[in-house]
Amino acid sequence: MFLKKSWNLNKLFICFNISRFKMFKVDSILNIFSSLTFFVANIFFWFIMTETGLFIKGWSFNETLVFIAYSELFFGLDSAIFSMSSRFWYIIYSGNLDTLLTRPLDPRIRLIILNTNYLEIVTTALSFLMIIIVSGVKINFFLLIAGIAIVIIANIVLALIRFIMSYSAFWVGRMDAVSELSDCLTWFNKYPLVIMPTLLKIVFATILPFYFFSTFSAELVLVKLTYSKAIVFVIGLIFNLIIWMIINKIIWKKGIARYESLNG
Amino acid sequence: MIDIVRLYKSYKNSEDILKNINLTINDNEVTALLGHNGSGKSTLIKCMVGVLKPTQGSAYIEGKDIFDNRKKLLKYIGVVFNQKPSFIVDLTISDNLLFFKSIYNINDEDFNKALELINTYINIENLLDKPYRKLSFGERVKCEITSVLLHSPKYIFLDEPTIGLDYNAKKGLYLLLDHYKKENHSTILITTHEVDYIEGICNRAIILSKGEVKYDGRVETVCNSLNHRATINIEFAQIIDEEKAKKIIQGASAFNKDEQTITFTCFHTEEKDRLLSDLIKAFSISSINTTSASLREVFEDVLKEIVESK
Numbered sequence: 001m002f003l004k005k006s007w008n009l010n011k012l013f014i015c016f017n018i019s020r021f022k023m024f025k026v027d028s029i030l031n032i033f034s035s036l037t038f039f040v041a042n043i044f045f046w047f048i049m050t051e052t053g054l055f056i057k058g059w060s061f062n063e064t065l066v067f068i069a070y071s072e073l074f075f076g077l078d079s080a081i082f083s084m085s086s087r088f089w090y091i092i093y094s095g096n097l098d099t100l101l102t103r104p105l106d107p108r109i110r111l112i113i114l115n116t117n118y119l120e121i122v123t124t125a126l127s128f129l130m131i132i133i134v135s136g137v138k139i140n141f142f143l144l145i146a147g148i149a150i151v152i153i154a155n156i157v158l159a160l161i162r163f164i165m166s167y168s169a170f171w172v173g174r175m176d177a178v179s180e181l182s183d184c185l186t187w188f189n190k191y192p193l194v195i196m197p198t199l200l201k202i203v204f205a206t207i208l209p210f211y212f213f214s215t216f217s218a219e220l221v222l223v224k225l226t227y228s229k230a231i232v233f234v235i236g237l238i239f240n241l242i243i244w245m246i247i248n249k250i251i252w253k254k255g256i257a258r259y260e261s262l263n264g
Numbered sequence: 265m266i267d268i269v270r271l272y273k274s275y276k277n278s279e280d281i282l283k284n285i286n287l288t289i290n291d292n293e294v295t296a297l298l299g300h301n302g303s304g305k306s307t308l309i310k311c312m313v314g315v316l317k318p319t320q321g322s323a324y325i326e327g328k329d330i331f332d333n334r335k336k337l338l339k340y341i342g343v344v345f346n347q348k349p350s351f352i353v354d355l356t357i358s359d360n361l362l363f364f365k366s367i368y369n370i371n372d373e374d375f376n377k378a379l380e381l382i383n384t385y386i387n388i389e390n391l392l393d394k395p396y397r398k399l400s401f402g403e404r405v406k407c408e409i410t411s412v413l414l415h416s417p418k419y420i421f422l423d424e425p426t427i428g429l430d431y432n433a434k435k436g437l438y439l440l441l442d443h444y445k446k447e448n449h450s451t452i453l454i455t456t457h458e459v460d461y462i463e464g465i466c467n468r469a470i471i472l473s474k475g476e477v478k479y480d481g482r483v484e485t486v487c488n489s490l491n492h493r494a495t496i497n498i499e500f501a502q503i504i505d506e507e508k509a510k511k512i513i514q515g516a517s518a519f520n521k522d523e524q525t526i527t528f529t530c531f532h533t534e535e536k537d538r539l540l541s542d543l544i545k546a547f548s549i550s551s552i553n554t555t556s557a558s559l560r561e562v563f564e565d566v567l568k569e570i571v572e573s574k
Contacts (some may be wrong), residue, residue, distance in 0.1 A: 008366050016359055099350040101334065102343040103317050105367040114352060257317045260275050261310055 017118045023050050031114050032123055039127050042068060056192055065135035067192050067218035069128050074151045074189050074214045075097040076124025084115040085162040089169035095262030108163060139221055147217035153241055154212035158185060160244040170255030195256040205233055209240040266312060267292055271321035273307055279444060281307045283475045294445055296462040296483055297455040299472035305455040309423050313343050325419060342412030351396040357407055358392040368415040378414045385440035386433055399404040402428040409437065418450045420444060438465050459486055494536060495555045496528045500547035508546035
């Protein structure tokens with residue numbers, strides 16, 4: 001039932017996105033242009049790094065491109081679908097939650113569906129495929145898909161963390177800083193976390209999900225992990241997903257019981 | 265049926281906003297929830313629809329605690345919170361309504377029927393192709409009302425639904441609610457400051473004051489007080505009959521000899537007519553100005569009557 005409703009809503013919003021694209025053509029084209037600029041700058045940065053001899057130990061430039069592909073995929077999906085989760089605090093703070101709680105669609109799902117940019121999803125997918133092809137690295141198709149699945153799950157985990165941070169508005173009201181702070185979390189997506197000390201790597205693969213943003217996918221696809229390590233990290237990812245879902249549910253329930261709304 | 269049992273609500277660092285509210289609203293009943301600003305009307309509605317958790321006590325719809333079962337009960341409920349939009353601002357009204365159709369799982373036939381019905385009463389057809397952001401406040405209110413009635417809810421809660429609506433739209437809205445009451449057997453609860461509109465549709469009025477139910481009874485009592493209470497301001501040029509004038513001035517609520525003005529408060533039409541007839545005989549009148557009672561005065565009258573009858 002929930003999936004059917006979500007699918008119907010997504011179909012509806014694909015049509016709305018097309019209408020929006022037609023209505024705000026200039027803005028839409030500028031959006032594509034800015035994504036393209038960001039993407040080119042990112043590749044250029046790593047190219048310069050490699051050219052100047054600043055290698056990441058054990059990673060060739062072509063392998064770094066595979067990392068960039070997953071990094072772009074993570075960042076693209078985040079900004080196309082999940083990034084608004086860090087702004088949820090404003091819905092609580094402004095009292096708009098009132099109207100959303102009286103409709104049969106979860107306010108959090110509504111926020112995500114309403115702000116999903118379908119055009120950006122398409123451009124992200126195309127960028128991802130293009131970088132993978134340009135990298136010239138021979139990749140197992142199954143691992144490629146597994147890598148994509150990991151990135152999507154990591155995106156969901158990050159959105160859950162952002163929602164949890166937003167719920168602080170139930171207790172303390174205005175939470176502008178939360179948006180800034182939770183947006184900073186995507187910074188861990190900019191470089192392979194293999195450069196981190198072992199202890200941090202363990203923390204980022206267990207309690208915090210940063211390792212899964214793009215490093216895990218890239219290492220898996222490039223077969224840089226032993227079988228046992230890969231299994232441990234998959235368990236770590238599932239653990240992260242479950243634990244953040246549970247924390248999210250508990251804090252949401254506590255927050256909603258404390259909700260004071262506005263205007264009486 | 266809606267049941268409210270020993271309900272209290274207080275916010276952080278504040279005294280109780282709602283105090284020991286006990287109410288039963290029967291099926292197919294239309295209730296007006298009245299009270300001054302800050303009396304707790306909106307808070308009570310929010311507790312009744314599961315948006316706010318009561319500090320003590322509970323609100324039940326169909327026998328289920330609404331706060332704990334909000335998600336399950338939402339399909340039976342339609343709520344309008346005035347000045348809190350639920351529309352997507354950059355989409356047209358028809359796109360927005362399609363969104364609501366989708367979340368309420370309404371089929372095409374029911375959706376078109378409901379839209380046609382609502383349009384008959386509050387005329388929204390001309391708004392359908394406009395983006396929400398380009399609508400006036402009153403037009404937005406009409407759209408909000410449309411969006412909560414599309415799924416023909418069994419329970420309708422309207423918090424100040426007439427603010428921003430013109431006379432025809434207000435009239436249309438009350439006729440539309442009457443239709444939902446008669447044809448869908450909906451249970452309706454309206455908070456409003458406009459007492460003069462409720463008589464035709466509501467069977468019951470509840471007056472809240474400082475978070476307590478002060479009156480729960482026939483809506484006619486409230487409306488009669490409004491219709492029959494008036495303030496009359498008279499400016500006179502000279503006194504014609506000293507003795508009669510003295511008697512009249514004794515019954516006045518205010519008298520200013522220098523400015524030659526007298527103010528009276530009347531409760532019944534007959535009293536007003538008799539007073540005017542006496543005034544003409546006693547004074548040479550320059551001007552008469554009659555004003556209707558304010559909502560505050562109406563509430564005070566109703567509450568005073570209750571105290572006196574006790």
